[in-house]
Amino acid sequence: MERLTYDDDLFLRMECVLGVPVVNQIVWRFERPVALVALESMWRLLAAGPIDRSVRRARIPGARDSWTAARRSADPVVIGSSIAREDIDRWIEDEAAQTLDPIEGPAWRLSATAVESGGMVVSLVGSHVVGDGGALTSAAAAALSGHAVPDDFERVGLDGSRSPSAESGADIADGVGRIGAALSGAARAVSNTAIESMRARRNSSADPGSSTPNATTPNADRSRVSIAPAAGAWVPSTVVVDCMTADWSAAAASKGGSANSLLVAVVLGILTGSGRITTEDRVRVALPVSTRIVGDRRANATSGVSIHVDAGGTYRDDLGAIRASSKQAFKAQADQRVTTTFELLKPLMQLLPDAIVAKLAASGSAPLCLCSNLGNRGVALRTIGGVDATAVAMRSITQNTDVALLRRTGGGVSAWWNESGERATLCVTGLDPDRFPSKEHLRGLVEAEYDRWGLTPEFW
Secondary structure, three states: OOEOOHHHHHHHHHHHOOOOOEEEEEEEEEOOOOOHHHHHHHHHHHHOOOOOEEEEOOOOOOOOOEEEEOOOOOOOOEEEEEEOHHHHHHHHHHHHOOOOOOOOOOOEEEEEEEEOOOOEEEEEEEEOOOOOHHHHHHHHHHHHOOOOOOOOOOOOOOOOOOOHHHHHHHHHHHHHHHHHHHHHHHHHHHHHHHHHHHHHHHHHHHOHHHHOOOOOOOOOOOOOOOOOOOOOEOOOEEEEEEEEHHHHHHHHHHOOOOHHHHHHHHHHHHHHHHOOOOOOOEEEEEEEEEOOOOOOOOOOOEEEEEEEEEOOOOOOOOOHHHHHHHHHHHHHHHOOOOOOHHHHHHHHHHHOOHHHHHHHHOOOOOOOEEEEEOOOHHHHHOEEOOEEOOEEEEEEEEOOOEHHHHHHHOOOEEEEEEEOOOEEEEEEEEOOOOOOOOHHHHHHHHHHHHHHOOOOOEEO
16 A cells, blocks of 8 residues: 655645645647647546546544545546637636646646647646656656656556455554654654754854854845735736747856756846845745656655855856855755754654644745756657647646735745756746736746846747
8 A cells, every 4th residue: 555655745735724735737838739639648648647546545543645546537638719829828827727636536637728829738737746746747758758657656556456444454554653653753853953952052152153143034024015905815926938948058157057046046036126035135045856766656756955045145147156055955955864853753744633734834934935947857748749849838836825825924936947948938926916916017027037137038
């Protein structure tokens, strides 16, 4: 029986306990139509692949939920009515808002629509519970290459032969084992914390100046002017923009940086332009990292690192510092010898009942600056049925958000970047309803930042 990991459980709780499902989306933009038979073939292979599964909730307290065969598979390819070129972004948003169900199914959806001026747009959305962005792109790439199961994401949870009594017995055994793991992890975490605290006190005594605080991260409520309504549903503004991959690489290289460090710089510029941060701030930048390996059975296999950047520093003239700090953080994350306190506490956190999770979530926060570099994953996704996409966009979306939630969690900007051959595509979401009150406003900030780096934007 394959159990959900802590990360799988996290996204399941967000949906079932907090009522804010997270979905991943891939969008293809074509200048000419894709044959329906090609889309149907893609759908069949996705239906036979690892994202087509469901969660079985455990009946025994302490036991982890497990995977089972999909209770209801995705409907066949949904072909919508043709849309105008200017309505592409609205169609993409509507597809991202579709209801998915990782428990009862379906957990994913493939759809397409023709563009009146020519071409087609295709969307694949999947619940974050059944797969992270890397899992969804791997499943899609495998389907487009004629395979149901990718090398780095195995299909699990298809054993439906267990009787209810056998399932209960397995849940009891798992619950007992997880309680032991939780207690052991908590004890080690307490010990590590005590040791680190002693080291910090010794270092502080040896170096009186070491206690001087660094510049603080921005306060979400600083000089806030409420532009959005006081309450009610609110879909964060998102824009999707292309530029030539060669231009992005050249802009990064001209300042001693990489594609990743330029992504960080662009997002910081958007935040600064919005007024959410100032040149006095030291900003924590979250950088997701895939830990997926060949033969991986995990639905979610993403970790993350953080770096700090002085918003008023010299990064616009020299990307070297961002590049160096990112490289150092990635190297530290890859060091398997280091077990963090957070990792030690995961078994305990997965044991917590829904009611406690709901209370703890009240103090949760969203990243101020999240930059997800998906690299050249779009290359493997570019062609459907022999037709090359103009560009491929990838992103993650939180559904059912409202003004109060977004203000309380204090998010800033989340961005996803990838290249699919000649074009590099950036998806930018403004999570602050007052700093990013409309798609048009966010688009203006993105356009200004692209111009600052000598990039020519082409908005979807």
